Amino acid sequence: MPISADHIKEKLNAQFGDGIISWDDASDILALEVNPSINLKVLTFLHDEPTLGFQFLTDLTGVHYPDQSNKELGVVYHVHNLKENTRLRLKIFVPIEKPDAFTATGLFSGANWMERETFDFFGINFIGHPNLKRVLNVDEMDYHPLRKEYPLEDQTRIDKDDEMFGR
Amino acid sequence: MARPVRFNVNPKDFTDRGINQVELPDGHMGEGFFATSFDKVVGLARKNSIWPLPFATSCCGIEFMATMGSHYDLARFGSERVGFSPRQCDLLMVMGTIAKKMGPVVRQVYLQMAEPRWVMAVGACASSGGIFDTYSVLQGIDQVVPVDVYVPGCPPRPEAIIDGVLKIQDLIHNESLRRRHSNQYKNLLETYGIQ
Numbered sequence: 001m002p003i004s005a006d007h008i009k010e011k012l013n014a015q016f017g018d019g020i021i022s023w024d025d026a027s028d029i030l031a032l033e034v035n036p037s038i039n040l041k042v043l044t045f046l047h048d049e050p051t052l053g054f055q056f057l058t059d060l061t062g063v064h065y066p067d068q069s070n071k072e073l074g075v076v077y078h079v080h081n082l083k084e085n086t087r088l089r090l091k092i093f094v095p096i097e098k099p100d101a102f103t104a105t106g107l108f109s110g111a112n113w114m115e116r117e118t119f120d121f122f123g124i125n126f127i128g129h130p131n132l133k134r135v136l137n138v139d140e141m142d143y144h145p146l147r148k149e150y151p152l153e154d155q156t157r158i159d160k161d162d163e164m165f166g167r
Numbered sequence: 168m169a170r171p172v173r174f175n176v177n178p179k180d181f182t183d184r185g186i187n188q189v190e191l192p193d194g195h196m197g198e199g200f201f202a203t204s205f206d207k208v209v210g211l212a213r214k215n216s217i218w219p220l221p222f223a224t225s226c227c228g229i230e231f232m233a234t235m236g237s238h239y240d241l242a243r244f245g246s247e248r249v250g251f252s253p254r255q256c257d258l259l260m261v262m263g264t265i266a267k268k269m270g271p272v273v274r275q276v277y278l279q280m281a282e283p284r285w286v287m288a289v290g291a292c293a294s295s296g297g298i299f300d301t302y303s304v305l306q307g308i309d310q311v312v313p314v315d316v317y318v319p320g321c322p323p324r325p326e327a328i329i330d331g332v333l334k335i336q337d338l339i340h341n342e343s344l345r346r347r348h349s350n351q352y353k354n355l356l357e358t359y360g361i362q
Contacts, residue, residue: 137303138267145302153300156310 003052003086005030011052015045029078031089039075039092040102046079046088047107054079054088057104060114062122065093066148072096073122077104094124096147103129121146189215206344213257213283214339215245217332220256222276224263227290227322231262234325244332253279258335259312262322264292265305277312278361282347285338287331288314291321313355 005025012020012032019038024031034042046054058078066072071093080087094101103126104111115126116135123144126132134141143150192211194203219241221231234241241247250256253276265273277286288308291297294317296306308314315338318331346352356362 136268138270141302150302152302154296154302154304154306157296157300157306 001084003081003084008052008088011049012042012045016042029087029089031091033091033093036075036092036094036101039077039090040104040107042090043077043079043104043107046090053081053083054086056080056082057108057110057114058087060104060111060118062118062124062146064096064122064147068093070095073099073124075101075118075124099124100127101125102127105129120144123147206342209344210340210342214336216248217244217246217258217285217335217339218248218250218256219246219258219260219332220250220253220276220280222259222261222263222273224265224269225292227262227293227320230322230325231260231289231328234328239325239329241329241332244329244336246332253277254281256280257284257339258332259284259286260289261286261293261308262289264297264299265308266303267305268303270305270308270311273308274311283339283342285315285335286312287316287318287335289318289328289331290323291319294319297321311359313359 008030009023016034016038019035019042021033021035024033043054046052056079058080060075060077063074063076064072065074073096074091074093077090078087079090092101099122101124103115105115105126106128112130113135115124115129116132118124119126119129119132120134120137121144133139137145189211191201192203192207194201194207196202221228223229223231233239235247235249246258253259257280259277259280261273277284286308288294292299292304293308294314296304298321300306305311316331316334318327320327323331
C-alpha cells in the first residue's frame with residue numbers, strides 16, 4: 001500500500017511547520033521544497049519515522065535556475081520507501097553566492113559520490129562531507145560546468161567558429 | 168539477383184606453395200649474396216610485423232574487433248599479434264572518445280611504449296573530438312600525443328581501419344633509421360612535453 005500524500009504532508013507539517021516552503025502534488029511523485037537549513041533534519045525524519053520509512057536514496061542531483069534570485073542553485077533528493085513502494089522528492093534552493101547545504105552522507109552512504117558529483121558540476125558546498133572533491137571531471141577544472149553561465153562547447157577549439165557551428 | 172563477386176576473381180599465381188612474399192627492396196644481387204641498405208631491410212621487417220596496442224573506448228573499438236576477426240582479418244598484413252602491454256607494442260591505436268580525464272592515461276600508455284612507436288587515431292572522436300564538442304571531451308588525441316595517421320569515420324568501416332594500417336606500413340617502410348634521432352622529431356616531442 002503506497003503511503004498517502006496526505007499522511008506524508010500531515011507528518012511533515014506537524015514536525016517542521018514553517019520550514020516547509022511549498023508542496024507540489026501535481027505530478028506523479030509528491031514533491032516538497034524545504035528551507036535549506038533543515039534539509040538533513042527532514043531527510044532524517046523521513047528515514048526514521050516508522051510510518052514514513054524513506055530509507056533509500058534513489059538520486060541526488062543539482063539544478064541551476066539563474067533567474068531565481070537568491071535561490072539559483074537547487075539540490076533535489078529522490079527518496080524511496082522500498083517496503084511500501086512510495087517515492088518522494090525533496091528540494092532545497094540555495095543562493096549562488098553561498099551554496100551551502102548539509103551533507104547526507106551520515107544518513108545514506110550512497111550520497112557520498114552523488115554529493116561529490118553535485119559539487120563537481122554545480123559547486124554546491126556540502127557541509128560535513130568527508131571528501132568533497134571532483135569525481136567525474138578533471139581535477140584541474142576551475143569551474144562548475146553545468147552552471148548556465150558556462151557554454152557547453154569546448155572552448156579550446158578554434159576551428160569551429162563559423163556560422164555552421166553556431167559560435 | 169546474384170550477388171556480384173568482386174573478390175579474388177584473379178587469384179595470384181603463388182609459385183612457392185601459396186606463401187605470399189614481400190617484394191625485394193632495391194639492391195645488388197649476385198650468386199650467393201644480396202646487398203641493400205640496412206634501413207630498407209629494417210623497414211621491411213618492421214612494417215610486416217606491427218604489434219598493435221588497441222586502446223578502444225567505444226564504438227570504433229567494435230569496428231576494430233571486426234577488423235581483427237576472420238572476415239577482414241588484419242593478420243593478412245602481419246598485425247595479428249595484438250599486444251596488451253604498451254612495452255611490447257609498436258602501434259598505439261586509439262579508438263573512441265577520449266574524455267579529458269582519460270587524456271593523461273593515453274599519454275602514459277604512449278610514454279610506456281618503446282621507440283620506434285606509431286600512433287593511429289581511429290574515428291572522428293579520437294581525431295577531433297567528433298560530435299562531442301563539449302567541456303569534458305578531449306578535442307582529438309593529438310592534443311596529448313603525436314599522431315601519425317588519422318582514420319576518419321563515425322565509426323570507420325573495417326576497410327578504412329585496414330587502409331589506415333596500410334598507411335602506417337607505408338610510413339614504417341619509408342622511415343629513415345635516423346628519423347627518431349633528428350632534431351625535428353625531438354622538437355615534435357618537445358611540443359608535447361616528452362623527452
